[in-house]
Amino acid sequence: MEKVLIIIPAYNEEKNIKKTIDSLKKLDVDYVVINDGSSDNTLSVLKKMDANYINLPFNMGIGCAVQTGYKYAYLNDYDIAIQYDGDGQHNSNYIKDLVNKINEGHDMVIGSRYLEKKGFQSSFMRRVGIKWIKIINKILIGKTTTDPTSGFRACNKKVIKFFAENYPYDYPESETYVITSLIGFDIVDIPVVMNERKEGKSSISGIKSAYFMIKVTISLIFNRVIYGRRK
Amino acid sequence: MALNLRLFLIIASIVLFLIVSYNVVKNKLLVKYSLLWILLSLILILLSTFPKLSFIFSNFLGFEKTSNFIFLVIMAIIILICLSYSITLSNMNKKLIKIVQAMAIEEKESRSKNEN
Numbered sequence: 558m559e560k561v562l563i564i565i566p567a568y569n570e571e572k573n574i575k576k577t578i579d580s581l582k583k584l585d586v587d588y589v590v591i592n593d594g595s596s597d598n599t600l601s602v603l604k605k606m607d608a609n610y611i612n613l614p615f616n617m618g619i620g621c622a623v624q625t626g627y628k629y630a631y632l633n634d635y636d637i638a639i640q641y642d643g644d645g646q647h648n649s650n651y652i653k654d655l656v657n658k659i660n661e662g663h664d665m666v667i668g669s670r671y672l673e674k675k676g677f678q679s680s681f682m683r684r685v686g687i688k689w690i691k692i693i694n695k696i697l698i699g700k701t702t703t704d705p706t707s708g709f710r711a712c713n714k715k716v717i718k719f720f721a722e723n724y725p726y727d728y729p730e731s732e733t734y735v736i737t738s739l740i741g742f743d744i745v746d747i748p749v750v751m752n753e754r755k756e757g758k759s760s761i762s763g764i765k766s767a768y769f770m771i772k773v774t775i776s777l778i779f780n781r782v783i784y785g786r787r788k
Numbered sequence: 789m790a791l792n793l794r795l796f797l798i799i800a801s802i803v804l805f806l807i808v809s810y811n812v813v814k815n816k817l818l819v820k821y822s823l824l825w826i827l828l829s830l831i832l833i834l835l836s837t838f839p840k841l842s843f844i845f846s847n848f849l850g851f852e853k854t855s856n857f858i859f860l861v862i863m864a865i866i867i868l869i870c871l872s873y874s875i876t877l878s879n880m881n882k883k884l885i886k887i888v889q890a891m892a893i894e895e896k897e898s899r900s901k902n903e904n
Binding site: 726 | 888892896
């Protein structure tokens with residue numbers, strides 16, 4: 558039986574994190590929460606429920622938090638790592654599907670909410686951003702995933718090792734897709750249904766989204782240059 | 789150029805050079821971060837001592853006024869210094885990330901060991 562680790566990045570998720578962890582208990586998987594220097598009571602909630610967690614001493618951003626999870630997975634010799642948001646957006650029923658797809662021989666599997674267009678489809682601004690990233694992906698690497706910003710994804714040992722060593726820090730979901738594609742990993746989408754965030758605000762909102770789009774575009778172009786050459 | 793102005797410029801650029809050197813000697817400034825500052829102060833000393841040099845270069849490059857040429861030289865070096873800061877900062881940031889991750893994983897492992 559393969560060893561599966563669920564990586565849960567959590568920044569100020571005191572209201573959601575317990576539910577998220579409880580939803581994983583019925584599955585036969587390990588998990589690790591990465592508390593990304595939350596300023597609320599996330600840490601004490603984790604301590605109180607005796608959760609398996611890693612605590613970053615201050616807020617380092619999603620990329621750093623997720624990479625910590627991949628490093629932990631690599632050090633503890635996990636076969637499959639799955640990124641799973643701490644805010645209740647992701648549904649644990651699909652974890653099995655992600656694992657199955659990896660077992661079919663794919664390197665990375667992305668849980669996409671746009672493949673069957675069911676469930677929460679995200680805000681209008683976010684969808685515009687996603688559309689834009691898809692266009693950029695097509696231009697840069699000639700293909701795209703249906704959900705480039707999805708943080709619900711699984712990867713195998715090869716990719717765990719790669720991510721433990723190289724991981725983008727700013728808007729990692731879109732960047733990792735381009736990077737892993739250029740490296741030559743085999744990536745597929747599977748349909749998932751996502752929920753609306755239960756509590757707290759999404760990390761991308763308002764004026765930030767314009768900044769996000771400019772920054773993501775520039776990073777993707779640079780990634781194309783950096784990793785395109787390595788081939 | 790008036791002699792007092794020239795004298796003033798020479799003294800000012802020597803003072804800049806001394807401030808930079810003093811901080812290196814006192815270990816407040818690492819040599820590798822002082823290099824561009826030293827370059828800047830040496831160029832300033834050179835140009836103020838031999839103003840003819842700047843006339844020659846400025847005419848050669850087609851500047852309307854020599855002062856514009858000098859401003860451009862100084863600005864170019866300051867831009868380089870700023871860029872070097874961004875590079876250093878990015879380096880520091882990468883190292884910080886590695887330290888934080890290693891420390892956090894270490895802390896987690898010692899915690900798990902204590903529990904067992």
